[in-house]
Amino acid sequence: MSNLLRPQEADWYEASARERVAGLLDPKSFVEFLGPEQRAMSPHLAQFDLTGAFDDGIVVGSGRLDGQEVFVAAQEGRFLGGAFGEAHGAKLAGLLRAARDGAKRGGPRAVLLLLDTGGVRLQEANAGELAISEIIRAIVEVRSAGIPVLALVGGRAGAFGGGGIITACCSRIVVSEHARVSVSGPEVIETNKGVEEFDSKDRALVWRVCGARTRYLTGGADRYVKGRIQDFREAAIALIPHAPPFELATLKAEQQRLAERLQRFGDCHDAPEIWRKAGLPQPERIAEITDDAFLAIQRPKGTDHDAR
């Protein structure tokens, strides 16, 4: 990261988890919980001949966003692909439970999840999978207590597997162009179903199927931002007051929008088919145009919603 840039001007994609936290929050407001000096590391990596990380690849703590107290968790996508291990997942589960319990005392205002993950860490598969389920349950509890949980996705690992599911459990989702949000990785689909089904080496295809522009234009993300940390910060500040409540009415509305998506686009196999059916201009070019041009496109009906 350049020393000449202020932290929030730096590029989200290039930044480390700690740099994202520093640039996202109000200056010098971040207090880390169970920091690296505590060495809450994975005991499961040595048997695979792997070295670890002092924070097990996730930074959790509290800070201020535009003056308001928020909890933050940021995954380091470059450490074992940001994958969920036992300690890593437990840190996030603990943070969310603390937010839930803190609701009675007035804070935090929101929980920000800076997700950058390939999913479960296979060396600790059962612990990772359980952590993801515990995190989902905790997100529901936090939201039920009236505290929004935001997903911010724009790093090199994306939000895959359980990370993709966690993303869609959040109240609001912010993505930048680099983001991919998906369940099965392209390579896994190719291994299982063949290259005809998914050529995982076709990068443009990967982004058309899993990428931020598709998520945003189908209602799978709430904000599409340019790539600076500042852009994520502004989006988070704007979205927090407009988070949908976790209740039956919200989920019924989600049921309706997800069912409608299948009705309208269920026979599509690539993004431009969806854009054509949705009546968007120049469907074949949407993947290539600049962020400015992309942001100027009017989203299809029903994709700007409160049903999450």
Added chain:
Amino acid sequence: MTLDEVLASLFPSGHAVERGPSGTLHGTAKVEGQGEASVVGIVGGTPLGVDGAILLAGHVLAVVEAGGGAPIVVLVDTASQNMARRDELLGLNEYLAHLAKSLALAAVHGHRTVSVLFGHAAAGAFIATALSSQSLVALPGAEPSVMDLPSISRVTKLPLADLEELAKSTPIFAPGVEPLFATGAVAETWAADEPFAPRLAALLRQPVATSDLRDRSGLERKGRLLAQQIAERVATEAAGHAWR
């Protein structure tokens, strides 16, 4: 066990459970001493995709809307999430999350949710069904997993034989009921030689935990020694932090 055998043992007084599209099940059934339960499921080893997930979520939400707090039994014999370009394009992550959230909402609304796993469940399908209920019961034939060992071997580059050897001394990554019980995912395992109906009734009579105790189970069963204490340490530090 076949689905019919499972249904007969769970609901000897009768059930009105029907098969639907995409391997789904839904209906109602009588539970001893509890009245009527709602039943949903994904069966036949059908992978869970956008089509199945939206149907199941719809059934669950209908139960919540009807009110009354009936227990919801989720029968699971699936595979992994559906591995298909179409499902990912259409936002499979949202459909699986929506199902998980719907089951969580049901619990918030006082519906006791129990998953009964009698076949496969892996990865994202496992998360959205079996792991999204308050309790997970494993029947004979249950095969829960995150990923099969040969695939883990391929990704981690550890030879399969070494992985199998390692799995003998730690339940932290291997598929199967035993490791998923040891780590806290599976609440109970039921043997085939006893009828399931009384066991289901007993489970439903137990008071519901107010919080997620799976990490504590993992600690007690020695399968996940760190998770509970790390989560607690973070929560304690956070609680000690003053609110503005």
Added chain:
Amino acid sequence: MEQFQVRGTAKSRAGGHRHQAITGVNASGNLEILVERALPEHECLVDVSTAVTGFRGIWEAVIQEFFERSSPGGLRFSINDGGARPDTVTLRLMQSVRLMETEP
């Protein structure tokens, strides 16, 4: 995977008042360093955990040279290495000392 310690002496205490700092990431070609002000003023120590075996001699040379140049008295460095080259190791070690010398 290898783990070992490299000890040294320093002519002077590392400047600043910070108690700890962290820099880098354990990723391919990179390394993570946690530095703590935890030792007597004229001692310094590096705990290395590395994915790449057989280079202990090079690590020791690189680290002793760093001790000589930077005089990081009182500091304990803990490294999780993902296969960084020696010049990257030196760079990160020096970065970590600079962090300790600046006010938080």
